[in-house]
Amino acid sequence: MSVKEKLKRVLIEDLNLEDVEPDEITDDMALFGDGLGLDSLDAVELVVIVQKHFGVEIKDMEEGRPALQTISTLAKFIEERLA
Amino acid sequence: MPSSDPRSEQESRREWTSRSIGSSWQHQIFYLLIRCGGRRAAYLLLSLVVFYYVLLPSVRVKCHHYLARRFPQAGRWAQFKNSYRLTLGLGKVLVDRALVGILGPGQIKGKLHDKQALLDLLAENKGLILINAHVGCWQVAMSALGGMETPINLLMQREEGDIDRHYFEHAGIECPYRIIDPRGFLGGALEMVEVLKRGEVLSVMGDRMLGNDRNGVDVDFLGGKVRMPFSAYKLASATGAPILVLFSYKTGADTYELRPWRTIHVPGGLGRGKDVFVPYVDEFAKALETFCREHPFQFFNFFDMWQNGAIESDPEPDPIT
Numbered sequence: 001m002s003v004k005e006k007l008k009r010v011l012i013e014d015l016n017l018e019d020v021e022p023d024e025i026t027d028d029m030a031l032f033g034d035g036l037g038l039d040s041l042d043a044v045e046l047v048v049i050v051q052k053h054f055g056v057e058i059k060d061m062e063e064g065r066p067a068l069q070t071i072s073t074l075a076k077f078i079e080e081r082l083a
Numbered sequence: 084m085p086s087s088d089p090r091s092e093q094e095s096r097r098e099w100t101s102r103s104i105g106s107s108w109q110h111q112i113f114y115l116l117i118r119c120g121g122r123r124a125a126y127l128l129l130s131l132v133v134f135y136y137v138l139l140p141s142v143r144v145k146c147h148h149y150l151a152r153r154f155p156q157a158g159r160w161a162q163f164k165n166s167y168r169l170t171l172g173l174g175k176v177l178v179d180r181a182l183v184g185i186l187g188p189g190q191i192k193g194k195l196h197d198k199q200a201l202l203d204l205l206a207e208n209k210g211l212i213l214i215n216a217h218v219g220c221w222q223v224a225m226s227a228l229g230g231m232e233t234p235i236n237l238l239m240q241r242e243e244g245d246i247d248r249h250y251f252e253h254a255g256i257e258c259p260y261r262i263i264d265p266r267g268f269l270g271g272a273l274e275m276v277e278v279l280k281r282g283e284v285l286s287v288m289g290d291r292m293l294g295n296d297r298n299g300v301d302v303d304f305l306g307g308k309v310r311m312p313f314s315a316y317k318l319a320s321a322t323g324a325p326i327l328v329l330f331s332y333k334t335g336a337d338t339y340e341l342r343p344w345r346t347i348h349v350p351g352g353l354g355r356g357k358d359v360f361v362p363y364v365d366e367f368a369k370a371l372e373t374f375c376r377e378h379p380f381q382f383f384n385f386f387d388m389w390q391n392g393a394i395e396s397d398p399e400p401d402p403i404t
Contacts, residue, residue, distance in 0.1 A: 016355050032269065040270030041298060041314055044321045045355060047276050059280070064273040 003054070003082075004075040010053045015042060027072045035070075043068060050074070056081040113178060117185050122178065122336065129174045137167045145385040146170060152305035152389070153379050165380070172380045175333065176220045183223070193223045193331075196342040201327060204346065205233055210279030210324040212315050214289035214347075216371050217383045219331030223339040225260060225286065236261045236278045238271060238287040260286075265293045270314075279322045287315045289328070289367045290384070300361050302368045305375065307389040311368060313360035319349040326363075328370045332378045344370040 001009075008022040015038070029035040031046070038046070046068065047058045056078050058064045067077035109132075117125045136142045146166035150157070154165055182190040195201075204211050211233075215221050228235060237260045261278070263271040263285075278285050292299050292312050299310035319326050326347040334340050347366050353359045375382045 014354075039297065040272045041317050042355065043269040043272040044276055044314075044318055047273065048321045057280075058273070058276075060277045061268065061273050064277075065268055068269070068273075 003078050007075055014049045028070050054078050125178045133171045133174050148387040149384040168380045173383045180222055192338045194340045200343050204325045208282050210282050211284045212319055212324050212326045213286040214328050216290040218381050233284050235284045238263045240265050240293050279324045300357050300364050302365045304368045309388040311364050313364050316349050316360045316363040320353040330374050332381050
């Protein structure tokens with residue numbers, strides 16, 4: 001399973017995104033606001049999820065801001081840290 | 084009382100900012116008086132200014148939201164006296180804050196009770212969330228923590244056009260704390276996680292919503308339901324950081340005390356729902372209620388927190404003038 005696919009699955013499960021299927025989440029869909037519809041408090045949960053499922057830590061704003069834009073940017077961030 | 088007001092609690096809250104506490108030139112007069120005559124002179128003028136302000140029904144209405152809950156049996160004269168005491172209390176805090184900035188930190192003595200409890204929580208090395216409220220003088224509270232080596236971060240929203248200056252601005256020094264602006268990227272959430280991961284202190288206000296009402300839950304407070312933010316408890320759940328409810332209060336002309344009211348441990352993995360955080364916000368609300376019982380004129384709330392609730396009370400205090 002690719003990082004993107006796993007990411008979509010764990011987001012749905014851990015954030016309890018109701019009535020959303022992994023296929024419905026596009027790679028360039030914005031995580032926050034319009035798009036997946038997450039809010040600022042979900043960002044806290046998202047940092048924890050990434051660490052829990054991928055062992056990757058989002059340490060600060062400098063890393064977090066570009067990473068937490070879309071599924072693609074977050075997956076790329078994770079892949080780079082895992083490489 | 085509040086139920087007849089068609090405005091939302093959010094609008095009511097926005098209406099109350101430090102900009103509404105006198106104009107810029109009025110503040111300048113106090114600053115000048117502090118420089119020339121010190122605390123006594125400033126307090127003397129303050130008592131007269133507050134008396135004048137409290138004669139205005141609009142000012143008493145702002146006081147009434149909280150005081151009617153805290154003193155439901157108060158008659159009209161008692162309501163007037165209570166409004167005066169509450170407004171004077173706020174005025175003294177503002178004067179004290181300016182005093183520290185203008186004349187130096189020696190003007191106010193801050194005493195921290197049970198420092199060991201705070202150090203023990205810090206020793207857990209998961210960061211520490213301090214939850215304050217609009218009580219006493221948080222700037223003094225923070226300065227009482229100044230002896231700690233751990234950096235302190237404040238979640239603080241500065242209103243545009245805010246003329247009310249903080250003590251470090253009076254003193255012309257750099258802010259000794261790192262300010263996290265809730266209007267920043269993702270509401271400052273990442274920055275807050277970041278400082279807790281580093282084992283630092285994050286200080287937030289627990290009694291008032293900043294911005295989005297979706298981040299609040301309804302809890303009982305002084306006989307009605309109020310909406311209080313749950314973001315700090317969610318942060319605690321996500322990071323494992325303990326929470327310490329810490330309130331400051333004025334105990335004398337130049338003395339403040341700072342006391343831990345309650346420690347709250349929020350279990351991890353509570354997830355996304357808001358209702359799971361109600362018991363923890365409720366603990367905070369109960370601590371604040373205890374504070375209001377002990378220091379009734381040091382909870383500086385001048386808007387209707389209870390928009391969705393109602394108690395048997397006059398809708399507005401009758402004009403005394």
